Amino acid sequence: MNLKNLTAALAGGAVMAAMAAASWAETTMEKIVRTGEMTIAVQTQGPPVSFIDKNGERTGLAVELAQMMADDMGVKLVVQDYDWKGLIPALTSGKADFIAADMTPTAQRSMQIMFTEPVFFAETVAFVKEGSDYTSWEDLNKADVSLAATQASSYASAARKFLPEAELKEFSGGTAQAVQAVMSGRATAGVTDKATLSGFQSSIEGIKLLEGELNREPLGFAVRPDSVHLLNSLDNYMRLIRIDGRLDEKIAYWWNSTDWEADHK
Structure with missing residues (x-):
């Protein structure tokens, strides 16, 4: 067998071995x-x-x-x-x-x-601290508004898409951190889903749900x-x-x- 044929045979064998290994993988x-x-x-x-x-x-x-x-x-x-x-x-x-x-x-x-x-399915909503003048999520699309949302979440994506003028602040640790940021005044408003927010509303006084939904997600x-x-x-x-x-x-x-x-x- 010449060198060219030997190289081809070895290459073919390597491919077959890789395919076999893939088929045997758990x-x-x-x-x-x-x-x-x-x-x-x-x-x-x-x-x-x-x-x-x-x-x-x-x-x-x-x-x-x-x-x-x-x-x-x-x-x-x-x-x-x-x-x-x-x-x-x-x-x-x-x-x-x-x-x-x-x-x-x-x-x-x-x-x-x-x-x-x-x-x-989830409805994406916005919330603020009670006493705020904001009534609808659309009111938040302003340069002097800061929004709290879970880091790398669809809530953050929705905030970027529907409220592009506002400043987005992303927090690790889930909605709990976003709620804390809003209640402590580190953010003007927060973005999360309606079901999750309702849980926080029943345990933390002073959370105000704004009117309307940014979107609905599967x-x-x-x-x-x-x-x-x-x-x-x-x-x-x-x-x-x-x-x-x-x-x-x-x-x-x-x-x-x-x-x-x-x-x-």
């Missing part, structure tokens, strides 16, 4: 089956989606949905806490099997990860691009519990009301 679902554990990444402070309740237990809408799925699969649920900006890196680095959070499937995020079908869970089996399983499970009523029950309790506060705060 999928995320296979790993879950083998270990008997399903690991999710959740936001550290994100009631009513994910938070520590009065009993010191991790709970919330996303956590309970993931726990239901783990129970029905017969595996253990492992929950890992991250700041909002740490969720995608935790997933892509392999620390978590999927993100269980109220994440919007934006075009930029979809370049890194794959999203489930929408699990629930929210879902997310997996790595190579986790197609897990993605299909998540979509299938959400369809199943939507049909049997369990999904609507969880959304009604956690997302569309503040009934959960009596049990968990």
Whole structure:
């Protein structure tokens, strides 16, 4: 065999070996089956989606949905806490099997990860400290207004898009930090979703919801691009519990009301 043919043969062998290795690589679902554990990444402070309740237990809408799925699969649920900006890196680095959070499937995020079908929806709203003269979110589009929003969130994106004249201040740690910034006077107003804000309104006096909605967003869970089996399983499970009523029950309790506060705060 001459050198040219030998080189071609070696190159072909390398390609075949790479293809074989790829075919033998363990999928995320296979790993879950083998270990008997399903690991999710959740936001550290994100009631009513994910938070520590009065009993010191991790709970919330996303956590309970993931726990239901783990129970029905017969595996253990492992929950890992991250700041909002740490969720995608935790997933892509392999620390978590999927993100269980109220994440919007934006075009930029979809370049890194794959999203489930929408699990629930959120209305993006603005809020101020009571006593403020602002009545509508549209009143905030001024150069002397500062807006607080969760760092790298769709709320921050909505603020940039719909309130471009205002100054945007991004905070890690979720809506709790944005609320604190507004109440302490470090920001004129905040931007978040209506369900999350209602939880803060019931526990913190002096938060004023402004009229109108900036937008309405679909929210879902997310997996790595190579986790197609897990993605299909998540979509299938959400369809199943939507049909049997369990999904609507969880959304009604956690997302569309503040009934959960009596049990968990």
